[in-house]
Amino acid sequence: MVQASKYREPQYLTRRDDNNRIINVMSVDVEEYYHAHSLEQQFPRDIWNSLEGRAERSTNRLLDMFDEFKIKSTFFVLGTVAERFPSLIREMVQRGHEVASHGLDHHRAYDQEPKVFHADISTAKSILEDTIGIEVMGYRAASFSIGPANWWAYDVLEEVGYKYSSSLCNGRFDRSDIAIPASPFIPARGNLVEIPVTTVPVFNRQFPTGGGSFRLLPYSIFKNSLGKAVNSKGAKPLIFYCHPWEIDPSQPVAKVNLKTRWRHYGNLGRMEKKLARALSDFSWGRMKDVFEDVINVTSNNAVSDRMREK
Numbered sequence: 001m002v003q004a005s006k007y008r009e010p011q012y013l014t015r016r017d018d019n020n021r022i023i024n025v026m027s028v029d030v031e032e033y034y035h036a037h038s039l040e041q042q043f044p045r046d047i048w049n050s051l052e053g054r055a056e057r058s059t060n061r062l063l064d065m066f067d068e069f070k071i072k073s074t075f076f077v078l079g080t081v082a083e084r085f086p087s088l089i090r091e092m093v094q095r096g097h098e099v100a101s102h103g104l105d106h107h108r109a110y111d112q113e114p115k116v117f118h119a120d121i122s123t124a125k126s127i128l129e130d131t132i133g134i135e136v137m138g139y140r141a142a143s144f145s146i147g148p149a150n151w152w153a154y155d156v157l158e159e160v161g162y163k164y165s166s167s168l169c170n171g172r173f174d175r176s177d178i179a180i181p182a183s184p185f186i187p188a189r190g191n192l193v194e195i196p197v198t199t200v201p202v203f204n205r206q207f208p209t210g211g212g213s214f215r216l217l218p219y220s221i222f223k224n225s226l227g228k229a230v231n232s233k234g235a236k237p238l239i240f241y242c243h244p245w246e247i248d249p250s251q252p253v254a255k256v257n258l259k260t261r262w263r264h265y266g267n268l269g270r271m272e273k274k275l276a277r278a279l280s281d282f283s284w285g286r287m288k289d290v291f292e293d294v295i296n297v298t299s300n301n302a303v304s305d306r307m308r309e310k
Contacts, residue, residue: 007181007185009184010185010186010293010294011293012291012293014235014236015237015289015290019283022230022235022237022238023237023283023289023290024237024238024282024283024284024285025195025238025239025286025291026066026072026073026074026285027076027140027210027239027241028059028062028073028074028075028243029140030055030075030077030102030244031055031078031106031245032048032051032053032054032055032081033245034051035078035106036243036245036264037106037108037142038256038260039256045105051252052252054245055088055244055245056084056088057248058245058247058248059075059244060091061247062247063095065272065275065276066095066279068279071279071284071285072096072097072098072284073098073284074097074098074286074287074288075092075098075100076102076138076166078102078103078104078106078124079101079103079104079124080104082127082131083127086131089131090132092132098138099128099132099136100128100138100139100287101128102124104120104123104127106142108143108145109141109142109145109153110145110149112150114152117150117153117156121157121160121162125160136162137163137295138163138164138166139157139162139164139165139167140166140167141153141167144169146167146168151187153167154190154194155190157192158188163192164193164194164195164287164291164295165194166197167194168180168194168196168197169196169208182196182236184196184291184294193294193295195287195291195294197210197241198229198239200222200228200238202225207225209222209238209240210241210242211242212263212266214275215242215246215268216262216263216267222274223277223278223281226238226278226282237290237291242271242275246271247275249271251268253265
């Protein structure tokens with residue numbers, strides 16, 4: 001098991017809005033419905049190019065919702081989605097949002113060898129930066145697929161030029177092999193910082209603040225758990241995530257078992273209204289702003305280290 005005690009936890013300022021509410025991170029993993037690993041048998045990679053692209057429509061709806069509630073977000077975008085919809089990615093920046101990398105084509109990081117992973121994340125970063133014309137600092141692994149078996153991924157991420165990752169989530173039921181801090185920490189020998197997705201206690205279990213947990217659980221439970229977290233003594237910003245396909249109830253429905261059907265398609269028709277409530281009830285911002293102190297400090301340390309090497 002990966003133990004949290006091994007890692008440095010940098011200090012940072014908790015930012016608050018004009019109403020003295022903690023500013024949390026709103027993040028979106030920009031991918032198509034058929035990229036979901038729960039549907040990989042129904043939508044294999046060799047047919048992806050023949051399937052309708054629906055991410056542009058759904059992501060534009062999210063952009064409009066964020067405008068409505070005056071919220072800025074971080075969009076973790078697949079390189080292939082950026083290639084298919086470059087104007088959408090530029091629109092994110094034009095509206096004041098942060099664009100970060102979700103890798104090239106939604107391969108799980110722990111299924112890749114180091115050289116393949118390096119090519120994947122460097123290609124994705126180049127595509128995004130060529131599209132928007134500014135540096136891409138952040139990365140999130142598909143399905144939070146960094147763990148003990150591929151902890152080397154953090155060294156590769158830093159080598160490629162990423163400043164932070166948000167690729168861990170300690171509340172996933174299928175990831176009992178990690179025990180990580182709830183706050184940003186330095187996972188490797190360098191200066192790249194990992195900013196894990198937050199989990200909150202529900203029914204004596206830890207659930208991620210976003211994704212299927214948010215979509216499937218009653219909003220009152222989510223609001224109560226999140227409210228307790230951000231209003232407790234010493235509270236820190238939380239990291240929420242969602243996907244464009246989660247507000248697209250008209251997406252094609254694959255023939256799957258009941259568990260997968262509920263996991264992927266459950267409450268799609270209610271997700272937009274639930275998300276609107278969360279946007280209103282809590283304060284949200286971009287990753288690079290909420291954790292500016294952490295990202296800048298580690299980046300400056302990296303520059304200092306390189307100067308000393310010279």
